[in-house]
Amino acid sequence: MAMAQVVRSEWTKIRSVASTVWTLSLAVVVTIALGMLISALSKSEYDNMSAQDRLSFDPTFTSFAGTSLGQLAMIVFGVLVVANEYSTGMIRTSLAAVPQRGAFLFGKIAVATLLALVVGMATSFAAFFLGQAMLGDLKASLGDPGVLRAVFGGGLYMTLIAMFSMGVAAMLRSPMLSLGILMPFFFLISSILGAVDATQKVGRFLPDQAGSKIMQVVPPVGDDTPYGPWGGLGIMVLWVVAALIGGYVVLKRRDA
Amino acid sequence: MIELEGLTKRYGEKVAVNNLTFAVRPGIITGFLGPNGAGKSTTMRMVLGLDRPTAGDVRIDGKHYDELKDPLKYIGALLDAKAVHGGRSAYHHLLCLAQANGIPAKRVHEVLDVVGLTAVAKKKAKGFSLGMGQRLGIAAALLGDPRILMFDEPVNGLDPEGIHWIRNLMKALAAQGRTVFVSSHLMSEMALTADHLVVIGQGRLLADTSMADFIAQNSRSYVRVRTPQREQLLDVLHEAGITVAGSGSEVLEVEGDKSERIGELAAQHRIVLHELSPQQASLEEAFMRLTAESVEYHAHGGQPAGQQGAQQEWGAEWRRG
Numbered sequence A: 001m002a003m004a005q006v007v008r009s010e011w012t013k014i015r016s017v018a019s020t021v022w023t024l025s026l027a028v029v030v031t032i033a034l035g036m037l038i039s040a041l042s043k044s045e046y047d048n049m050s051a052q053d054r055l056s057f058d059p060t061f062t063s064f065a066g067t068s069l070g071q072l073a074m075i076v077f078g079v080l081v082v083a084n085e086y087s088t089g090m091i092r093t094s095l096a097a098v099p100q101r102g103a104f105l106f107g108k109i110a111v112a113t114l115l116a117l118v119v120g121m122a123t124s125f126a127a128f129f130l131g132q133a134m135l136g137d138l139k140a141s142l143g144d145p146g147v148l149r150a151v152f153g154g155g156l157y158m159t160l161i162a163m164f165s166m167g168v169a170a171m172l173r174s175p176m177l178s179l180g181i182l183m184p185f186f187f188l189i190s191s192i193l194g195a196v197d198a199t200q201k202v203g204r205f206l207p208d209q210a211g212s213k214i215m216q217v218v219p220p221v222g223d224d225t226p227y228g229p230w231g232g233l234g235i236m237v238l239w240v241v242a243a244l245i246g247g248y249v250v251l252k253r254r255d256a
Numbered sequence B: 001m002i003e004l005e006g007l008t009k010r011y012g013e014k015v016a017v018n019n020l021t022f023a024v025r026p027g028i029i030t031g032f033l034g035p036n037g038a039g040k041s042t043t044m045r046m047v048l049g050l051d052r053p054t055a056g057d058v059r060i061d062g063k064h065y066d067e068l069k070d071p072l073k074y075i076g077a078l079l080d081a082k083a084v085h086g087g088r089s090a091y092h093h094l095l096c097l098a099q100a101n102g103i104p105a106k107r108v109h110e111v112l113d114v115v116g117l118t119a120v121a122k123k124k125a126k127g128f129s130l131g132m133g134q135r136l137g138i139a140a141a142l143l144g145d146p147r148i149l150m151f152d153e154p155v156n157g158l159d160p161e162g163i164h165w166i167r168n169l170m171k172a173l174a175a176q177g178r179t180v181f182v183s184s185h186l187m188s189e190m191a192l193t194a195d196h197l198v199v200i201g202q203g204r205l206l207a208d209t210s211m212a213d214f215i216a217q218n219s220r221s222y223v224r225v226r227t228p229q230r231e232q233l234l235d236v237l238h239e240a241g242i243t244v245a246g247s248g249s250e251v252l253e254v255e256g257d258k259s260e261r262i263g264e265l266a267a268q269h270r271i272v273l274h275e276l277s278p279q280q281a282s283l284e285e286a287f288m289r290l291t292a293e294s295v296e297y298h299a300h301g302g303q304p305a306g307q308q309g310a311q312q313e314w315g316a317e318w319r320r321g
């Protein structure tokens, strides 16, 4: 009963601020548009590819190329949902209304996660179909082995990225600090770690690299990743759980 | 009823609230008075369970804040009018609070009406003036129709009309039998509204008294007399059995309201008076005397460091006089 009240309240909160609309629309538009662009470019480049590259060409994964940039908007969404309570001072008003801090935090995260899931799934399916349309005769279809899992997984990936950001924001309690850490981490550091041989083995256990495995249908030639698509998503889930526990502990312990 | 027992809050080395024990009773306005940094806001945050006490306890109707089911129906608070998401409309701000406590949406319209914000209900809170923000905070406090209300410096930055409105609102709430706990650092403001007074300084309890008692004890009236014939006047007053409370080189202070008597005596004895004026020590002065020991941020009169010696001498003089 009390939890239902918190969820209703958080739904009112999330739908009554502009940042929800612009962050989520940006995530949708960027993910789809960039995926279409890369798909179209890949099609025109296909004839110039080496035989090996053609073997590992993954039309499904190609249509998700926009995720790398679109996820940044999801990160902003997750960060703002939580950290704006602190930057505006609203947190004190909120906790006066819901003094059970666990109920407050998880009610908020549940609502934002559900919204991210709906938007993430819609984006993933749209990115897949529109991307495949760009690929012409190279296209994969939803019935091919592993494709439905990848498309479904794309939606889960976007959702988990948002959840991870919510946990980090609950720990850091500042939108600027949270974005200042998460944005470069996901946009630069993770891919740098993944590109250098020495750090690659560590890099692939980072949340985004492990999680994005779920969107792959054709593994690259010579791929020695020690986990499969669901294993990778599992690693990402562990990161999310750790961030959420961290956020909960901070909220529970510290003065508001 | 709000009850504090040995309530203490330490931030690192700094003791913000020091062993406070008092109760805030229903049906009256209790003023919570203290200079800047005395610990008023910190105490109020602990009442709402926002800050955790280092020691001691605070209960609302016998319960801890987080044990209250739908707390906004027990106690409504205005701590900081800016504790609002500026991008959200006044209506949605109140609606999300109402939903969290199972308060019907129609109550949101009612409180918007009470505080006079109906016309701007759909406007974003960041466009609100100081007074409108304060009204929105009060609307939130009234939302659950609570028996206890707590306001932290509600008149700060308001224009005279707004101040008048808040005063009347608090009086009306107390007259309905509710508990009203309001902080201020202005004695004059409290004298107009509060029935009971709790004074703190540097986190410590300095007074817990009814307003009437405080006024009776502290509103000293005296007569100020200035004369070039100081010694003669002193003799005359002494003979007439009038005691002189304080005297400087030219100025005498006589307790009570005896200006007519002094004037007549001076005329009889042909003593020249340059001034004969009845005075009333203000409550503000009484408050300052009470908290003088514990004022955290003394103004040093803008004296440059080089004049430190001169300043000390001046202080010594004042203490002797």
Ligand SMILES: Nc1ncnc2c1ncn2[C@@H]1O[C@H](COP(=O)(O)OP(=O)(O)OP(=O)(O)O)[C@@H](O)[C@H]1O
Pocket (backbone or CB within 6 Å): B011, B014, B015, B016, B034, B035, B036, B037, B038, B039, B040, B041, B042, B043, B185
């Ligand atoms: N979060 C905090 N961390 C460290 N010190 C704090 C914190 N909050 C308050 N203090 C300190 O505790 C003391 C009491 O502050 P508080 O805000 O409660 O005073 P106040 O009586 O409300 O003052 P004012 O009239 O200026 O509002 C001050 O010295 C303040 O600096």
Ligand SMILES: [Mg+2]
Pocket (backbone or CB within 6 Å): B040, B041, B042, B152
């Ligand atoms: Mg204060």
